[in-house]
Amino acid sequence: MSDQGSADGAAVGVLEPGAPSFISYDPAGGGEVATFPETSAEQVRAVVGEARQAFAWWSGLTWAEREQRLRKWAGAITRGLDDLCELMHRENGKPRGDAFLEAFLAIEHIGWAAGHARKVLHPRRVGTGLLMANHAATLEYQPLGVVGVIGPWNYPVFTPMGSIAYALAAGNAVVFKPSEYTTAIGKWIVDAFDQANPDAPHQVLRLITGTGPTGAALCESGVDKIAFTGSARTGRKVMAACAPSLTPVLMECGGKDAMIVAGDADLAKAADAALWGAMSNAGQTCVGIERVYVVDAVKDKFVTELTAQIQKLALAPGEGPDAAYGPMTMPSQIDVVRRHIDDAIAKGGTVVVGGSGAVRAPYVEPTVLLDTPEDSSAVREETFGPTITVKGVRDVEEAIQLANATDYGLGASVFARRGGTAIARRLRSGMTSVNAVIAFAGIPGLPFGGVGESGFGRIHGADGLREFTRPKAITRRRYSTPFEPATFARHPKTFTIMKKYAETRYGRKK
The missing domain is CATH 3.40.309.10 (Aldehyde Dehydrogenase; Chain A, domain 2)
Structure with missing residues (x-):
């Protein structure tokens, strides 16, 4: 994957003459790293629409099939680790050792999310209690659909991976907007997913590039959740943009x-x-x-x-x-x-x-x-x-x-x-x-997140997987009884029996 390390304009895509664009710079020397298009609101909506088609395919795969494709992604990142670390050093400025540690932890989180998604999210039986003993109860966690991820610049691989990998493992498609300061790094990890899964009929992980307006467009694009990492001040703007459509948000903000x-x-x-x-x-x-x-x-x-x-x-x-x-x-x-x-x-x-x-x-x-x-x-x-x-x-x-x-409370x-x-x-x-x-x-199994000005919601661990799902409760009547309470045709003694049950179980003085 050495071709990604260059992150030049051609690798990003041909920029139309006169079209809005921006440049990411080397913070140490000030040189240009890459030029990217400023994705418009109309283009963002189109990408989200395509991601929704990808979601229909991705969510239909088995747990094992999704795990296999995610592990291929982790393998592709591992094989390209030297190139990725060099790009992180160049575009973000951090020492190569810090870059390696960040990328290594991100790979670990992909593996954990892929390997634990079924155990955490699969349908399970739930006890019904004596009153509803004639029913079977099931709880399952269904994917949301399309998750928008707005990533930060300080840990451009590890931090967004806590949302991207867990959302994908839960069965969602993802539209990722990296920080304008580290867009080449964001493109690299998206390209790695595509290269690891060349037979995929749809792009389940999509990239959009831009500055603040592009992020705002993602919030207003009809995604099913926004996962944001950044300052509390910008987080409030993200929440405001999501409020009209009641788009739920996950806020990973700052700390002290x-x-x-x-x-x-x-x-x-x-x-x-x-x-x-x-x-x-x-x-x-x-x-x-x-x-x-x-x-x-x-x-x-x-x-x-x-x-x-x-x-x-x-x-x-x-x-x-x-x-x-x-x-x-x-x-x-x-x-x-x-x-x-x-x-x-x-x-x-x-x-x-x-x-x-x-x-x-x-x-x-x-x-x-x-x-x-x-x-x-x-x-x-x-x-x-x-x-x-x-x-x-x-x-x-x-x-x-x-x-x-x-x-703060991170x-x-x-x-x-x-x-x-x-x-x-x-x-x-x-x-x-x-x-x-x-x-x-x-530690991939632990949830990551804060309280107060540090935000709300959790990435990582079982809580991080559930963060990108909706719990679905299902009941099924297994047989009928002569004392059904929820019917106008109930037996006259139904409430007498229920009262006796309550007195026996809860009404005794200690």
Whole structure:
């Protein structure tokens, strides 16, 4: 699949003269990666219509047939992994190692969704209870139809795959709009599906390319669900566009994830995890660590350990295999990071590493801010850059209160030798890792999603498969009884018998 790695205009399709188009750029060097057509609203509706035809075929396949085709897709991505990682490095800017890890996890999720769809979604018998004992009850999960997926730029393979793979495994067709910043990557994974299934009579995974108007057109195109990943602000616009048609939405929005470091924590491991959670992918991770609350008794040791580990990083950005981070993918995000750093310093935060001088577009060097006031933008707003705030707290109880004092609720982390799980349960977040960071994202069987400003709905795991289905309840009368309650011809003693049943089962005083 090396031909996809080039992602040139010819591979995308011939652009009509004068037709609207856009360019994706290399965030490190600024060079052009590819030119893509701006898909119009009329074209989006046509693609959705074709996807609906593909859905009729795809949903009619057996579980095993869909699993086989999805596994072929995973195989095609695996064989083209080097090309994909190179393209991710070029168009997104992340180091090749980060690109490999992201792509590997995406492949794992395809395999899990394909292999577990039947077990999770197949029809099953449901108990009827004594009153309806003469009926059989069945619950099944039917695919929705056509699912629209609007993907992000920070994890352009792993994140949308949590919707695409699970929606396909559940029997849906998918229309995918990748971010305009990483469109070549989105096209690559769609092409991989087609190349892995050359005998398919329909394209069950379709690509549309464009900027905001194309995404809005997808919301208004009559799809059966929209799966969106991005900021809460854009998420509200997506919901507004979907509201007139009552199109259901899945919202995967931002986070302001906290780490709690207890007094008995392994400080070296906690510092290593905080560093990775905050700085990997240049901090452009919705479940990355942005705030650390560490018990005062070990605060100084933690900060010393964190600083020492940062100094060991290969901080010079570049092409080498040891590069720790890449450029900021979206240029406007650099201004957000700069504003947060400056505001933290102005309000009394202490710079331990980095600071205002760390912002050198298109790169931002790691920045650690100590005891930043809780009302600063660096603590209240999602930074989405390689920065982290560290604050000392009296005890774990205060740490929990501060960690929960946010409108976001996506992920979290706890480091403690004892009681870590109990702390995790009290954090207002959709996911929490104990003595690790972001571990939940690498376990396909766990649901992924948040609360509050972080969105709603779940991808991954059994919940992620059910997210792209509608539950269907079916009852079937097996035989008649002389005491049917739901008929005007019921026996006069029917309610007497029902009352006696209720008194026997529920009415006794304890």
